[in-house]
Amino acid sequence: MDYQRHPEAQSAITAEGALAELRRLLKAGRLRKHLTMDQVRARSGLGRTVVSQAFSSSAPPPSGATISALASALALDTDQLLHLLDVATQARSTPPTPATGVGEDDVTGVDELGRPITDWDPHDLEVHPAADAPAPGSGGGRRWSARLPAYVRRPHDDELAALVSEVGMGHSRMALLVGSSSTGKTRACWEAVQPLATQRWRLWHPFDPTRAEAALADIERAGRRTVVWLNEAQHYFGASGGLGERIASAIHSLLTDPKRGPVLVLGTLWPEYANTYTALPEPGRTDPYTHARALLSGRLVVLPDSFDSTAIKDAQAVAAAGDHQLSHALQHVRDGKMTQFLAGAPDLLRRYQSALPPARALLRAAMDARRLGVGPQIPVCFLEQAAEGYLSDDEYDCLSDNWLEQALVANTQPVHGNLAPLRRNRHRYRGTVTPQIHTNPSSPTYGLADYLEQHGRYERRHLCPPESFWQAAHDHLGPEDLVNAANGAHHRYRTRWAYQLLQRAVESNYVPAITELAWLLEVREPECSARLYEQAVEAGDTRAMCFVAHARDMDMDIEGADEMYWRAADAGDGEAIDVLSERLDAYGAVEGIARVYQKSVDLGDTRCMKHLIEWKKEAERLADVDWSSPQYQDGGRSEVLVLLARWRAEVGDSKEAERLYQEVADARSSTKKVAPRVEQDIFSAISEGQPELRRLLNELRERGVHHAGAEQIMLNVVDSGNVEALHWLHDDISDRWPHFIDLWPHGLEPDGSPSSPW
Incomplete structure (x- = not known):
């Protein structure tokens, strides 16, 4: 019976009757098609357990996504089945069975954060609309599921299913799906949480007023049986002003607090952001993603850009069963990039x-x-x-x-x-x-x-x-965007515009801009730069504190530098903590290791507690050594370096550990070895997105380059935003390489011509 056309039938049918009728239609469709359960699973793209529960009379009602996929695979009326599901779930008097290992008292979150998963429209969660219209005769697409094609499972879906299974048994888990744009990341997350929808889980999508602000404001309210939805996670972990690191720490606390679990944190990332957040910083460089890197370790699930042969065959089976969207995509896609086509990328x-x-x-x-x-x-x-x-x-x-x-x-x-x-x-x-x-x-x-x-x-x-572009940025952008644009200008040696954009942001009393402008003016106007640094430090900007500390180091004011680094560390600056970890000889290994690790613990990194105890014991042993003994001809420095090297290796910084061990070997052999720093930096630049650099360097080595040719090549490099590469190239080929500062002492204009004094 068509219950939509006969409203009197809707009022007469019970929830149990609607569910029974729904399953009767599914079974009739399967028998009419002469399909086994495995064939239904292949055509629908659903997992074995999901399909079995959908047909089982003893299981909770299936999700709307499951019904849509089955209707497409069995050539049934999607709207009719979804209507029966509505009646079965909305009028159902008996709540679904809680997940295994979770008691009835744990059904709600701490403060009902988010909404039930069943109340969400996937498009509101940023699932891309499909490229084609629903199949003819589907009733106009009244429900969202009628607008999404049937889902074709791939290997990453099995990883997510295993994660959801663990969550259902009472464990808190997190996964971020990493893939290029329009590869199906968000849709995979949506499909993964459907089993939790029948268990009355809630979903929270922090979004307003900004994603990062919403996440940090309410993450403490996130509690049991909540899905934390972090689509486009760079907006959370990459938030400026230390906000991203605070969010990472808060999520770590949520996942590790048994009183707040089980929770599931799901998100998506582009590969370049994942690489940025997980890469170890170069020695002496800022480490802005300490907490994010620790949080993401072991929690990234990589999606391929295209369907493999198995997924293509499954998609063909679903299309043959009547899914017009997949059929349309298969007719136009030759490289397996189904999701990109469906999302409209071409x-x-x-x-x-x-x-x-x-x-x-x-x-x-x-x-x-x-x-x-x-x-x-x-x-x-x-x-x-x-x-x-x-x-x-x-x-x-x-x-x-x-x-x-x-x-x-x-x-x-x-x-x-x-x-x-x-x-x-x-x-x-x-x-x-x-x-x-x-x-x-x-x-x-x-x-x-x-x-x-x-x-x-x-x-x-x-x-x-x-x-x-730069003039429009100056006239119309807000302070944070002005600073970002100014950094882009400075990286391209457009220093006049970098100055003007930062000056505009400083007029808005935006503290990070004050620090950036002070750094830009260090050489040109040192007195003005010093005043700006003082202003930023008084405003509490930790980056300015680190700059001031470095300047004190250069003036041999070690005590003053330490004081400023510790001031920044007390304010939670990760760079300051990293620098302090390399300055142990300035105040003794015992105090240094203890203070640095304690600072990490104070900031919420509880994993450091065990290391703190172990390393403090080792440092105390070194403190009792008589360094004046003949066996310690270098005053014990090599022993401290060995300790630091082991420490660096322990925390995952293998590159710095190797450098320290080499320094020990140099000290003990009384010989000094200089590493080819230029080559190392050049290849690092290539791996960070400068593929032209290798070609340019080889070109310069293999043939003599006249002055004008060298200038053009330098301009090509600087336009890409890698001014540092010019220093490396100059050092490596100084005999025939004019220094770019001599060519462009006042920077460049956007068109590449040298700037006049400013």
């Missing part, structure tokens, strides 16, 4: 490549903004002004009076579902004030599509934005 790229000049100029300005750290909410007034420099003279002269409106209409027109090159950001009032993100709060903001952002990072990686 059409996004075609829209960008075929756009009229004004629309393409807006997109290129947005691409450059994102790769230089601006956004993700980009003011339209910035885009309008910046776009001028991306147009040729003829294109600019041909602009119509309403060119901006036309370009925005073209770029916001969806390619599939609600996926568009640019999307207008809209904010609802939810009882809190949305922070001002740019200088003109009345100006609307736009977000660039993920796929185009990633494409722009590669396509434009060696290009410096034009003059109009």
Whole structure:
């Protein structure tokens, strides 16, 4: 019976009756198709347990996603089955059985954070809309599940299923899915939590007013049977001002507190962000992701960019059973990139490549903004002004009076579902004030599509934005975006613009900008720089404290440097803690190791407690040694270095440990060996996104380069944002390599011409 067309039947049927009818239709569909349960599983893309429970009369009601997949595999009416599921779940008087190992008293969170999983629309959780319309006759797609294609499982889904199984047994777990844009990360997370939906789990998606602020504000309320949803996790762990590290520490506390479990933390990351957060810093460099790296260790699940042969066969089986979306994708995809096609990525790229000049100029300005750290909410007034420099003279002269409106209409027109090159950001009032993100709060903001952002990072990686970009940034961006843009300018040796952008941010009393400007002016205006550092230190900026401490070191004021490093460490600065760990000989190994590790413990890293005890004992043993003994000709320095090397190896810094062991060997053999630092740094630069550097270096070595040729090659390198590479190249080929500071003493203009004094 069609219960939607006969409302009197809806009131008559009970929850149990609706569920029984739902399962009767599923079984009838399977028998009509002459399918075994394994064949149903293959066609639907669902796991064996999920399929068995869907047909079992003793199991809880299946999820909407499961019903949609089964309806597609069995050629049944999706809307009719979903309607029966609605009746079965909404009118059901007996609550679902709690997960194994979780008592009835543990059903709710600490303060009901989030909403029941069954109340969420996956599109609100940022699952990309599919590229094709639902199958004909599906009733117009009343429910979200009618708009999503059937799900095809891949190996990473088995990893997530095992994780969810452990969560169901009462254990807290976390996983971040790592993959490129539109590879199915968010959809995989959504499918993974469906078994928890029938167990009355809740899902919390921290989002407003910003993701990072929402996460830190309410993470303490997250409690039992809650899914913490961290889609695009770079917005959480990469938050500025130490916010990301505090979020990582808070999540670590949530996962390790048995009184708050079980909880499941799920998120997604692009590979470049995952590499950034997990990479060990170079010796002497800042380590901004200490807690994030520890949190993510062993919790990353990598997704492939494309379907393998097994997944393609499963997708073909589902398509043959009647899934029109997968069938459409299979007809157009030749490289296995099913999810990218379904998410509309090819059409996004075609829209960008075929756009009229004004629309393409807006997109290129947005691409450059994102790769230089601006956004993700980009003011339209910035885009309008910046776009001028991306147009040729003829294109600019041909602009119509309403060119901006036309370009925005073209770029916001969806390619599939609600996926568009640019999307207008809209904010609802939810009882809190949305922070001002740019200088003109009345100006609307736009977000660039993920796929185009990633494409722009590669396509434009060696290009410096034009003059109009920097002027628009100066006129229309807020303080944090100004600092990010200024760093982008400085990395490209556009020092005049770096100064102007930072000066603009300082006018807003943005403390990090004060520190950045002080650093920029250290050589040019040392007195002004000193005043700015003092101002930033008084405002509590730990980065300024570290700069001041370094300056005191250079003046041989060791005690003063220590005082400033400890002041920064007391404020929670990870760089200061790292530096202090390398300065043990300045105040004794016993006190140094104890204080550094205790500081880590105070900041919430409880794993250090065991190390603290062990290393303190070792340091105390060294403190009792008579270093004046003949066997310690170097005053015991080598023994302390051995201790430090072992310590570094223990905490995972194998590179620094190796360097310290080499220093011990040098000290004991009374010979000094100099490592080829230039080569090491060059290859590090290549691995960090400068693939042209190896080619350039080889070109310079193999043939003599005249002055003009060298200058052009240097300009190509600096446009990519790697000014440090110029120092390395100069040191390596100084005999025929003009120093870039001699060529461009005042920096460069955006077009590559030398700047005048400023």
